[in-house]
Amino acid sequence: MTSAAAPLPRELPGDELLDALLTGTPEEDSPVTHVHRLPVRQAAHGSWPAWTPPELRERLVARGVREPWAHQVAAAEAAHTGQHVVVATGTASGKSLAYQLPALAALAADPRACVLYLAPTKALARDQLSAVAELAPSDVRPAAYDGDTPQEDREWVRRHARWIVTNPDMVHRGILPAHQRWSSTLRRVAYVVVDECHAYRGVFGSHVGHVLRRLRRVCRRYGADPVFLLASATVAEPALAASRLVGAPVTAVTEDGSPRPGATFALWEPPLTERTGEHGAPLRRSAAADAAGLLADLVQQGARTLAFVRSRRSAESVADQARRILADRGRADLSRRVESYRGGYLPEERRELERALSAGDLLGVATTNALELGIDIAGLDAVLLAGYPGTLASLWQQAGRAGRAQRESLVVFVARDDPLDHYLAHHPQAVFGRSVEATVTDPTNPYVLGPQLCCAAAELPLTEDELEVFGGEPAREALDRLVADGQLRRRPTGWYWAGRGRPDVDIRGSGAEPVSIVEGATGRLLGTVDGDSAHSAVHTGALYVHRGETYVVDELDVEDACAAVHPESPEWTTVARDVTDLSIVDVDTTRRLGTVTAHTGTVDVTNQVVAYQRRRIGTGEVLAEFPLDLPARQLRTRAVWLTLDERALQRAELSDRELPGSLHAAEHAAIGILPLLATCDRWDLGGVSTALHPDTGQATIVVYDGHPGGAGFAERGHAVLRRWLTATRATVATCECESGCPSCVQSPKCGNGNDPLDKAGAVRVLDVVLDELAAAGDVATDDEDTDDDGPADPLGPGGPFAQARAGTSAAHSRALRRRAQLGAPPPARAVRRRRPQPSEADPPPADDDPFADTPEDDIVF
């Protein structure tokens, strides 16, 4: 055992750190499935643009920036000439300087000009604020205008700050609706910086695209025409993605001139254990447990380490476990230098943690993705990723936190017991041989477009010539609907907001009201849970974890959106049970593939949390089940579905008994794998499978978007169907378990308790579908790992979605529409399975991971 005062060893480069982690592990037992070396890159320098203010240059030189890198000059020059620019170079490649240079030069040239800087997280916003404060002359007065800005300071920011650090939410809720009050600022905006622009994806990204369009139009109204400067280390097809976000052509700068230190990147899969989960399935050691062990080891090696985990409760439990391991080794001194970081902490706490990590006072931090973006914490030696963060873009973003000090770093991806993680651990090409996923957004989603048009009209009446920028024809159709609904009024001069007050539009959620968590005895507000997940996360009787403390919910009051809790540390966790009905509303596309047919369209999903189970921590043993009386909730969304006719079922040699479990298992695995190909998480998706669906009359597997109106994920799945199902089949077929486990066909949130599931049958179902796709000459590559993302915008005019649309089954669509018009009752529903509900109540946790590792997006505002 090491003594409490033992010094840290000398700083080791990444490959030696990995060796140190594996010391004592026999090679045949090594959890490392692959090691990849990221090579060193030499710097390419440029010259300071002639218009660089001398004082700015002096300040930069004093901070070690002697000359700019080539891409910084290219981006700055393009912006200086008035082009919208996206800087899409690697993490820590100095993207900040690329936008600071032209923006600060503009502020120096015009003492009235100002800059709006938008960040997707508060942590990044604060980091950027202090960076600009160091560089800018005092008259720039950089200041934050976000949810943390005290009310009394807001007026000062509006009047005096010339570099305003804010976020799309504040632009949407605070600035645009009050544009008259902001007019003196808005007429002076020279640049709008949109940092980490890849964070704006899915439904949220579609909303943000409209917010930026609204911002441009309001600025123009006051005579300003700001240049948009976007930055992201991980965005596919940057020019296209940025143009779509801003609603105007954007020039991309992609050639990275910054030097890069080498890194050792290991893929790590925890082994199967003796423990069993649902239906006796073998369980792996949890990723969180391995990450905690690795974090402790790395801290003991003196390596400054960030461990990214998938949920707030995991951030706390991983930090806690690492501290305990260090304390048990007699290193109380080091255990004090390990902390957790996540959204939900007070702003001052977060600032202090960021400072301590930067200063090296902290050596290990377990964090959610709240620390993922852009925070310039120098000198990280290692990054652990406990579970795939949902997108390759995030994976590289998180990995990029290491190696900033120009020292070779170590990155370890620890696979979770989950199909996608298992697939990646065994298919390194899918991590290292692929560019990041296309950023999927669907700006024409009626649930986005309608509310955004209302906001725009409430700010300034919408005119004919503005429709194009808001989406053209779909925007016109949406306006007609809004006029018919009485929300807008059509006048000769345009469309006017006719509602009361301001439109109330939530750009981050489905609009469901967040639920407050209140300690019953004291009335203390512990936090909030988003409305969508509240029924499964904080139902009466649920175990709820806040900052490492466990509470049990006494009562969920749905009407008051409030859950009363009391502190308790039981030996069980809770898992919500739900039932889902799905009916097909409309069919958009139909692709006949012999005995199999693939569709996309609109579906209605009804979900109800009906019960919950108490499960013993450690073993997952079900201790009891309790009914719940919660209302059903409706979701109209987009889906992709496959139907298999009798011949297909015969070819798959599936008996009536095997069929439901085979479809169900294929559905689970397909949901687990789709995030490989679209910027979504498995929790963004839901699924239903049934041997005989009343709407199709056939065996059917449905995968749907978990967001009202859809987010483009289902269409993306349809567009890359063969690659998607090829990877799905490989995942199921190569998993070493016998009859299904969480790494292949079991789903952590299955409303039916993963029953029935037939792993072998799933492979046969997928084989038949893949054979039919091949026979139909599906153009997708045979190699599921190659980088073929197809057109970045599957919804775009040239995309596969457009081609597939031509094949719409008009008859089926008509029949469904007719039924709706006739007021016929909706088709009988297929009862079952799971819907996406990130929840605190999860599958049986590992013995050494007392808290389930539910993924959460922990972007903080």
Ligand SMILES: Nc1ncnc2c1ncn2[C@@H]1O[C@H](COP(=O)(O)OP(=O)(O)OP(=O)(O)O)[C@@H](O)[C@H]1O
């Ligand atoms: N031309 C340069 N020469 C030397 N150092 C530089 C230069 N440009 C930037 N840097 C330094 O590189 C580091 C990373 O810069 P910065 O944080 O701007 O990168 P980034 O690309 O914005 O990172 P992220 O991917 O996290 O957003 C900073 O410490 C910065 O001072």
